[in-house]
Amino acid sequence: xxxxxxxxxxxxxxxxxxxxxxxxxxxxxxxxxxxxxxxxxxxxxxxxxxxxxxxxxxxxxxxxxxxxxxxxxxxxxxxxxxxxxxxxxxxxxxxxxxxxxxxxxxxxxxxxxxxxxxxxxxxxxxxxxxxxxxxxxxxxxxxxxxxxxxxxxxxxxxxxxxxxxxxxxxxxxxxxxxxxxxxxxxxxxxxxxxxxxxxxxxxxxxxxxxxxxxxxxxxxxxxxxxxxxxxxxxxxxxxxxxxxxxxxxxxxxxxxxxxxxxxxxxxxxxxxxxxxxxxxxxxxxxxxxxxxxxxxxxxxxxxxxxxxxxxxxxxxxxxxxxxxxxxxxxxxxxxxxxxxxxxxxxxxxxxxxx
Ligand code: ADP
Ligand code: MG
Numbered sequence: 001x002x003x004x005x006x007x008x009x010x011x012x013x014x015x016x017x018x019x020x021x022x023x024x025x026x027x028x029x030x031x032x033x034x035x036x037x038x039x040x041x042x043x044x045x046x047x048x049x050x051x052x053x054x055x056x057x058x059x060x061x062x063x064x065x066x067x068x069x070x071x072x073x074x075x076x077x078x079x080x081x082x083x084x085x086x087x088x089x090x091x092x093x094x095x096x097x098x099x100x101x102x103x104x105x106x107x108x109x110x111x112x113x114x115x116x117x118x119x120x121x122x123x124x125x126x127x128x129x130x131x132x133x134x135x136x137x138x139x140x141x142x143x144x145x146x147x148x149x150x151x152x153x154x155x156x157x158x159x160x161x162x163x164x165x166x167x168x169x170x171x172x173x174x175x176x177x178x179x180x181x182x183x184x185x186x187x188x189x190x191x192x193x194x195x196x197x198x199x200x201x202x203x204x205x206x207x208x209x210x211x212x213x214x215x216x217x218x219x220x221x222x223x224x225x226x227x228x229x230x231x232x233x234x235x236x237x238x239x240x241x242x243x244x245x246x247x248x249x250x251x252x253x254x255x256x257x258x259x260x261x262x263x264x265x266x267x268x269x270x271x272x273x274x275x276x277x278x279x280x281x282x283x284x285x286x287x288x289x290x291x292x293x294x295x296x297x298x299x300x301x302x303x304x305x306x307x308x309x310x311x312x313x314x315x316x317x318x319x320x321x322x323x324x325x326x327x328x329x330x331x332x333x334x335x336x337x338x339x340x341x342x343x344x345x346x347x348x349x350x351x352x353x354x
Contacts (some may be wrong), residue, residue: 031219036061040068041185042136043209049196050203050218060199064206071188074102077125077179078134086170087125087177096170103168103256106159109183112294113159115313120298123269125177127152131275133255133266134179135346141257142266143274153273180268186248188291189213192246193289207291213246213289227338230255230281230322237320239285239337246289250296251281255289267300278324284311285318285337295319304329308353329353 006298034049034057036212047064049057070106070304073081077189089096092299098106106122113121130152132140143149170178180187185208192206193213203216227233230251239247255266269276282299286292295314299305302310304323311319311331318334327349328340335352342348 009061023103027208032057033218034058034061036065038065040065041072041188041208042330043049044308045209046205046207047203047209048205049193050216052203053199055252057200057201060196061199062077062187063127063195064200067192068188068208069194071184071191075105075184077181078129083178090170090173090176090178093172093174095172098168098170100168103122103165105169105180105183106163106170106178107165108187108290109180109294110165112183112298112314114292116294116298116302116310117303118158118160118270118272119310119312120182120294121159122178122183122310123156123162123173123176124268124270126175127180127182127268128266129154129177129178131264133268134181136255139255139257142236144227144238147171156270156273158270179249182250182292182297184286185209186246189233189246189289189293211246211248212292214241215244215245216243220335222273227283227320228281230341232249235266235341236281236322237283237340239338241337245285246287246292247283247285247308248289248292248296249283250300250325252276252300253280263290265298275278276303278305278314279321280332281322282307282335283320284316286316327351 004148006135008136028029031051032054034054036047038045046067047061051324073079074081077083077087080283082099086096086098128134130144154218157176162173189206189208192214196204205212205214210228222240225239225241225247227249230238230253250267252265253261256263265275267276276332279300282296284292284295295316299307299321300308317331320328320330320338322328329351332352
């Protein structure tokens with residue numbers, strides 16, 4: 001017995017030490033969430049990193065901030081960065097050759113302009129400026145005159161007509177200015193995620209004003225994301241994402257003014273020169289943020305009848321739109337992903353669109 005006791009003593013002690021070590025290890029590895037916020041591209045950007053050493057996570061998030069601020073300058077249509085200089089050169093007349101960095105993003109937005117049948121078109125810059133939606137801090141209180149809108153519209157030329165990808169040149173187009181506002185945030189989010197991955201981050205969300213891309217998971221559960229209710233305060237739907245997915249929403253509530261009972265907002269229909277009509281919000285779930293961002297803008301412009309055709313042209317199957325009547329149209333693939341938090345409301349109409 002004594003012999004046994006002598007063996008059992010150190011054996012038990014070893015177990016006890018092991019148990020303590022396991023608990024300490026478990027505590028030390030208790031997943032932490034690092035959050036980092038900054039303002040860029042006219043919006044609050046939040047980087048959330050899960051289960052990564054906090055100091056490293058914060059360093060990675062700071063790099064994301066630097067990236068966003070750099071892109072904000074480079075893609076500002078009216079500042080002195082590459083896009084601003086391109087627009088100044090276009091205004092002065094003559095064709096303009098674009099540097100490779102800017103050419104790559106113009107080329108991608110050109111592809112989306114084509115695929116969306118012109119509903120998305122970054123060549124709307126002069127119209128956006130005419131309406132005064134270029135400066136989020138100074139939204140006007142009335143529309144420009146119909147004559148100035150007509151003049152700007154006549155001068156506008158669709159991007160695919162003036163962009164030559166083989167020479168990276170924008171053709172002479174007096175009156176045309178390029179505005180990447182419907183796409184830049186998405187492209188920046190994609191680049192931010194790549195940057196985090198280079199830092200070894202596997203679980204994160206980069207959220208730019210409610211538009212986001214998520215990678216990995218939040219520990220043992222997916223990331224939970226809310227879609228804003230376009231008119232009332234609060235959340236319209238909840239989406240769970242894991243792996244690598246982007247959720248973007250465009251709506252008529254971001255930059256707008258109201259006059260005589262009508263709402264004028266910042267997404268312009270390149271065919272009419274006026275704010276798009278019929279849809280008050282569009283949510284797209286896609287693999288990459290740039291596509292999701294541009295697609296939301298394109299579908300807002302396409303309107304309640306034409307959006308499904310444009311969505312399939314863009315290769316999207318997860319879309320939810322809210323009509324100005326309150327009707328929600330949703331694709332089956334999207335319906336499987338979201339929980340509509342207003343589903344209990346009897347006045348709510350939800351239409352599944354194949
Ligand atoms: P937000 O940036 O508020 O999320 P969007 O992604 O829909 O909204 O982008 C709207 C911005 O896109 C406008 O502020 C303007 O700069 C630009 N824009 C407006 N209309 C169009 C259009 N038809 N095609 C491409 N860009 C557009
Ligand atoms: Mg957009």
